[in-house]
Amino acid sequence: MSNIPSRGGDLSRLRQLNSLSAIKALRGNGPVTLSALAELTGLSRPSTKEVVDELMELGWVEEVPPAPGTMGRPARRYRFRADGGHLVGIDIGAHNVRAALADLDGNVLAETRQAARPDAPLGERMATIERTVSGCLSLSGLTTADLWTVAVGTTGLVDTQGHIKLSAAIPAWNGLDLAASLQEMFPCDVLVENDSRLAALAESRRGVARGSRDVVFLHVGRRMGTGLIIDGKLHRGFGAAAGEIVMLPEAGWLTAPEELNDSGIVPAGMPPEDAAGYTLAAARNGDPIAREAVERYAEKLAIGTAAAVLLLDPEIVVLGGGFSRSADVLLPPLRARLEAVCLRIPELRGSTLGDECVVLGAIDYAIDHLDRQFFTADEPALRPPFPQEPVS
Amino acid sequence: MSNIPSRGGDLSRLRQLNSLSAIKALRGNGPVTLSALAELTGLSRPSTKEVVDELMELGWVEEVPPAPGTMGRPARRYRFRADGGHLVGIDIGAHNVRAALADLDGNVLAETRQAARPDAPLGERMATIERTVSGCLSLSGLTTADLWTVAVGTTGLVDTQGHIKLSAAIPAWNGLDLAASLQEMFPCDVLVENDSRLAALAESRRGVARGSRDVVFLHVGRRMGTGLIIDGKLHRGFGAAAGEIVMLPEAGWLTAPEELNDSGIVPAGMPPEDAAGYTLAAARNGDPIAREAVERYAEKLAIGTAAAVLLLDPEIVVLGGGFSRSADVLLPPLRARLEAVCLRIPELRGSTLGDECVVLGAIDYAIDHLDRQFFTADEPALRPPFPQEPVS
DNA sequence: CTTATTATTAAGGAGTCCATCATTAGTACA
DNA sequence: TGTACTAATGATGGACTCCTTAATAATAAG
Structure with a gap:
């Protein structure tokens, strides 16, 4: 009913x-x-x-x-007429800000990326965002007035109103009403979500999980997170805090990346952001010490993953984030551990969307928002279409 | 869209x-x-x-x-006309078989219960079921021909087709096509589900979780299980194996009840099914050893619960099952541990539906089934109503 | 140039909903 | 007892949306 x-x-x-x-x-x-x-x-x-x-x-x-x-x-x-309106998806990470412009069908028309300092003060970061987006718009000769919706994915705990409750990666974010701040920048609907959740959405709409109604997305990289697609919809939870299995002490996800960073074989002087990749590559080439480090990492990863799989019984688990390039190395040990614990092993796949995952997810999120507005059940029959270009 | x-x-x-x-x-x-x-x-x-x-x-x-x-x-x-058709909900536990007859509004009209031996052979168990249900029907002067749907909740892993893949509590169940067996008994729709999931459904429809769209139900008792209500719907998972967090080794749920059963203060000779209740009662009265046992139990319970809460961020967590009578003793230590780990603490409540939880959930499940059939989008405008009583 | 094929256009008919108004059945009170 | 008031009922006509059917138009193939 x-x-x-x-x-x-x-x-x-x-x-x-x-x-x-x-x-x-x-x-x-x-x-x-x-x-x-x-x-x-x-x-x-x-x-x-x-x-x-x-x-x-x-x-x-x-x-x-x-x-x-x-x-x-x-x-x-x-x-x-997908070109009748435009959407922007933004991925605000600690080190990068990405933006993508899309039409109403979700086709990406332009993309920009700009580096950012994790500890940049708020004003600088907002300026970076504005530049990234306006660069994206100017590539297509548009202005913010042409935008219908801006959807943002960022690290940290975002509540239902778009406030950021907590962000370890971006100090300036803590306690910020990001939705309100961005609203001043863009005269259209602004949506703010957790980046892992948006990545999950992208995978379920246009990635390896397309067509699956129940998806667990693991964001593995320097930071860890998860996103859940349940019954085809992004699951946010009552307080928009769903997917934070990273906080479970027994899984050890908070410290799991250290297993790869401090595996003991990483050459001194290598920048920290490359350390895990080095270990994973070494494991792929058969280095026994690297393999052990990967095993330890997979063991921790498997605990949280098993919890999600046992609870939700998803059709597929997608490995995304920075380490997903090494899915070939990570998935076998992960699968082995899940097989020991889980009743039914879901399909395990590495992400194929790569770094664009979050931006694409943001666009898909904006499209969902648009779809909800198409017909809001009460008032407007069909949403007013193209106010800026009068029809004959 | x-x-x-x-x-x-x-x-x-x-x-x-x-x-x-x-x-x-x-x-x-x-x-x-x-x-x-x-x-x-x-x-x-x-x-x-x-x-x-x-x-x-x-x-x-x-x-x-x-x-x-x-x-x-x-x-x-x-x-x-809620009396125009009838539904039966059955709870097949290891030691008891319960049945309840309800009208199309879900009002319970009659109820029966019968003891069963956990290791009874299949034929005996099926006979028990048949007697329990026919007793229930005869109380209202009905026959199986008056039934529209029979919904069954039972312990064990039930797949999407109603096969029982695994049941530790009822040996005769293992590998049985329960749906098919019951179909021979009842000439109407037969649904089979896991009992914890149905209990969760009952709590979300008529129990303490009424009105909440996201609910985690903990079935705590001699056996443990969980049921999830997500976005107002019973979440089954792709292979109908959702909610089996009990299998997570790190949580120790499989052995958790032993903490209460073997707390060291249970008098010798007390039947095993009363041991946990004795420990819980002693803890309520301040017995320090019992309190420690409850603490250890709550600690294990909290791990799996935290996993569920962190992943799903439910509005409410309901403690049900045999131990829910001691919710006053169990909830405070459980809450304390969740507060140490979780970002947002959901409401924690003890079940109020008691032993009838599963039967009521089965009835609610049958009603959901009915509602789905009311209008199946393709063929039948409205489901044919009362074939047995022709209208003028 | 004729024929086959497919799309378009127009007309007639049926079903569903709404607004409006006179009618009916009861209560309240003198 | 009889009258005034109140709220629901029942009937009529109009508007809208959809469907079916048949006639018309435009192109490719022979």
Whole structure:
């Protein structure tokens, strides 16, 4: 019954529903003929026509030239106007700020990255963010006025309101109302989330976990975190603190990276951010000491992972973050330990999205937000479309 | 967008939606006047009337005498015919088999319980089940033909198909296709689930966790288990193995009850099933040795609980199962340990449903099943109502 | 140039919902 | 007892959305 709206519907409601399913079909399938759309939505051709006409008038849909070379009268083709609005995803890490500009279909149009000092004061960091985003926008000749939503992923504990309760990696973040600060910068919806959770979302939408409804994402790198996709949705928890298994003392995740950093074979003078990678590479090449270090690391990793797998029984576990490049080295020992404990072993895969994981997740998060707004059940039939470009 | 059906709708679809929201309102609010129903569903009076007439014709709804003593013309009142079908919930434990008969609103009409030997052979156990249920039915003068759904909760690992993969407590269960066996006994839908999960469902629907969307239920007693309610729904996991945190070696849940059973103060000769209760009672009365045993128990309990809380950030954690009668003794040490580890402490409460927890959860599970069937999106507009009693 | 194929357009019909108004059944009070 | 008041009921007409069917238009193939 939960799928049934508690309030009954009007005739116009029916049209809204049909318009939305048409939009959904158009977004998912590229340019589409009217007949195909009718097939997809289950409506009759005349009704489909009427719906599409309305959507075109609103600016949501546009016509594209018919595909030549077919038998019979060529069918008119329509497509969703993904370029009618824009979304920005931002990944604010301790050492880097990344931004990506996307259209309403989530296609990335431009990307920028800028280094940052972890201990930079707040003003400097905000300026870095602003530069990164505006660089991204200028690549496509846009301004912040063209943005519909900005979604941000950052390290630390972000509450439901976008306050940062705690951030070990970025001192200036502690206690900041990041959502409010960014709101001053961008005149559109601003969403703030934990970076691991957004990475999980990206993997479940366009990464190795695509199609899986229950996903556990392990963010392994210099910092550790997890993100959970449950029943196809990002799980935030009541206080937006879900996925913080890193705090479980018995798993030892807080100190786990040290096993790789201080494995004893890392050459002196190597920058600390490369140490773990060195150990992992050595393990791949068969160095016995490195292998032992990896084993110890995997053992700790396995405890928290086993807790997540036993509790949630996900379809797939995705290994992401900085160390995911070494998934070939990490996954076998991790799998071995899970097999000893878990009742059903989920699929174990390394991330394929790499460093862009969080930005992409932020974009997907913004798209989810957009989708929720498409039809908010109470007031606006269809969200006002393109205020900046009046239709004839 | 996930809330929007991908297939567009018909006029009849709109009527279906409205019928369903009417049923939903009628089920939730007891006898209701037409005006009130119109208010609840958001439909106009004439439309509401038409919907209700249709539902009455189908047999879903009936009229009740108007409430006297009001100003103006007395309004006709309608109510959902909860007695039009019946559900049975069964709790198959190692030592007991419980059954409860409920109407379509989940009101319990009759209840039975029968002792069982844990190591009884399969035939004997199935006979016990049959007797328990038929006793329950005869109390209300019904037969299995009146049943719409039978939902069963039992100890052990139940897969998505209703096979029992593993059951330590009931040897005869191992490898059994319980759903198929029960299907021979009952000519209706049969659902099989893990008992802890059903208990969790009951707590979230009619227990202390009512209204919470994210719940962690701890089944503590001679056996341990957990059930998760996530986003208001029972979380089963991809292979229906969710909630088995008991298998995590680091938490020591498998051996945790021994701390209470072998606390050193239990009088010799006391039956093993009363030992833990004795220790808990002694701790409540201040016995220092018992308190230490409870502390050790709580410490183990806290590890697995912390894992669940950190991962899921639930609104509330419910302590259920046999030891929940001693929640006053168990919760304080558990809370103390969670506070040391968790970022946000959820509400901690003891169960109030007691021994009936699993049966009630089974009934709620059957109701969920019914609700899913009310409108299955493809074929049947409204599920055929009361085949056994033809309407004029 | 004709035929086959496919898409488009238009007209008629059915179902659902809403707003409005006269009618009805009860209570309250003189 | 009889009248005024109150609130629900029932019926009518209009508006909207969708469907089916049939006629029309545009292109490729022969």
